[in-house]
Amino acid sequence: MATLQKKDFNFYQRYQQKPAKKWGFWPIYSLLMVLFVIVASGVSYWLYTQNQALELELNALVQGYLENPTLVATQSEVVRNREQLQEANIQVTNLMDAFSAMESYPRANWYLLQQIFSVCLA
Amino acid sequence: MKIDLRITSRDKIMLALLLAVLILAAWTNFVLLPFLNRNQELKDELGSAQASVRQMELTINSGKDVPVQLEKVQEKLAAFRADLPDPMSTDQMDHLVTTLLQQYGLTPQNLILTEAVEKPVVAYQFSEAATAANKGTLPMAEVRFVCEGSARNFFDMLQGIEQNHKYLRVLHYSFQEDLTNNASFDPDFIGTIQGSFAIYMFRK
Numbered sequence: 001m002a003t004l005q006k007k008d009f010n011f012y013q014r015y016q017q018k019p020a021k022k023w024g025f026w027p028i029y030s031l032l033m034v035l036f037v038i039v040a041s042g043v044s045y046w047l048y049t050q051n052q053a054l055e056l057e058l059n060a061l062v063q064g065y066l067e068n069p070t071l072v073a074t075q076s077e078v079v080r081n082r083e084q085l086q087e088a089n090i091q092v093t094n095l096m097d098a099f100s101a102m103e104s105y106p107r108a109n110w111y112l113l114q115q116i117f118s119v120c121l122a
Numbered sequence: 123m124k125i126d127l128r129i130t131s132r133d134k135i136m137l138a139l140l141l142a143v144l145i146l147a148a149w150t151n152f153v154l155l156p157f158l159n160r161n162q163e164l165k166d167e168l169g170s171a172q173a174s175v176r177q178m179e180l181t182i183n184s185g186k187d188v189p190v191q192l193e194k195v196q197e198k199l200a201a202f203r204a205d206l207p208d209p210m211s212t213d214q215m216d217h218l219v220t221t222l223l224q225q226y227g228l229t230p231q232n233l234i235l236t237e238a239v240e241k242p243v244v245a246y247q248f249s250e251a252a253t254a255a256n257k258g259t260l261p262m263a264e265v266r267f268v269c270e271g272s273a274r275n276f277f278d279m280l281q282g283i284e285q286n287h288k289y290l291r292v293l294h295y296s297f298q299e300d301l302t303n304n305a306s307f308d309p310d311f312i313g314t315i316q317g318s319f320a321i322y323m324f325r326k
Contacts, residue, residue, distance in 0.1 A: 025135050025138075026138075029135075029138055029139075029142070032142070033142060033145075036142070036145070036146070040149050040153070040154075043154065044149075044153050044154070044157065047154070047157035047158065047161060048157065050161055051157065051160050051161055051164060054161065054164035054165065054168055055164060057168060058164060058167055058168050058171055061168070061171045061172065061175055062171060065174075065175045065178060065179075066171060066174055066175065066178070071178060071182065074182050075178050075181050075182055077185075078181050078182055078184075078185030078188060079181065079185075081185060081188040081189055081192055082185065082188055084192055085188055085191055085192045085195060088192065088195040088196055088199055089195055091199055091325075092195055092198050092199055092202065093256070093258075094258045094259060094260075094325075095199070095202040095206075095258060095260075096202075096258065097243070097254060097256050097257055097258030098243040098257075098258025098259065098260045098322070099202065099205070099258070099288075100245070100251045100254065100258070101242075101243040101244060101245035101246075101251050101254075101257065101258060102243055102288070102291055102322065103251075103288075104245040104246040104249035104250070104251035104252065105245075105246040105249075105291060106246070107280070107284050110277050110281065113273075113277055
């Protein structure tokens with residue numbers, strides 16, 4: 001009968017030894033969750049502050065320019081003046097063309113009569 | 123058959139991973155995406171507002187000399203305006219032509235007036251203005267007249283019209299005398315004169 005004898009390599013002895021300590025699931029999980037909470041909070045806060053800054057900038061622009069009564073009134077006046085100018089320019093051009101056409105005719109005066117007679121009597 | 127309801131450590135790990143995924147999804151859906159969307163909306167609104175502000179500044183800055191230009195153009199317009207009468211009724215045209223004829227010693231006998239109609243002013247066909255691409259339009263009425271008087275008075279009237287009434291244009295005229303066979307035309311001979319005027323008016 002064979003007896004158990006100590007040999008160079010023994011599975012039982014190996015089994016009895018404490019395994020090397022490893023990280024378990026829960027510590028890694030907890031660490032990852034904590035990291036996630038930190039990163040998510042950071043990103044959320046950063047976006048929130050970005051949005052706040054954009055809103056402030058937008059409000060400053062709107063109130064400082066687009067809803068500023070003085071600037072709005074000035075702009076309206078300029079636009080009104082431009083429209084009036086455009087309309088007046090059209091009228092002037094029309095009148096210039098009309099007067100140019102009216103004045104293109106030879107005038108029926110004494111000079112014309114003399115010319116007619118000189119041609120008729122020649 | 124008996125079901126084993128005990129939660130094993132593997133189940134716990136699976137539940138923990140599920141919880142983590144749910145938390146990530148909830149954060150993305152309820153925090154991250156709304157913030158990102160709002161951020162994009164605000165950027166778009168800001169871009170639009172900045173463009174409006176630039177446009178406003180450009181309009182205001184470029185409009186500083188508009189009142190001066192407007193004043194100059196209105197002065198030009200007033201100068202033209204001074205040469206044209208307001209739109210006239212047929213009664214007013216009747217009064218105008220009758221007074222004009224009488225002013226130069228001509229006796230009006232008959233007037234035919236037409237209502238003023240806005241139409242392009244046609245240039246003299248042999249003039250440079252006839253080749254112009256744009257034609258000015260003005261309200262125009264035609265007055266045909268028959269009057270009695272001398273050619274001298276009539277031509278004096280034409281001279282007066284040329285100097286003082288630029289809005290009147292003689293379209294045609296004729297004397298009852300036959301000028302072709304009468305070399306000794308007497309400008310003081312009293313005869314019947316027919317003709318027509320165009321009266322141009324200002325368009326309001």
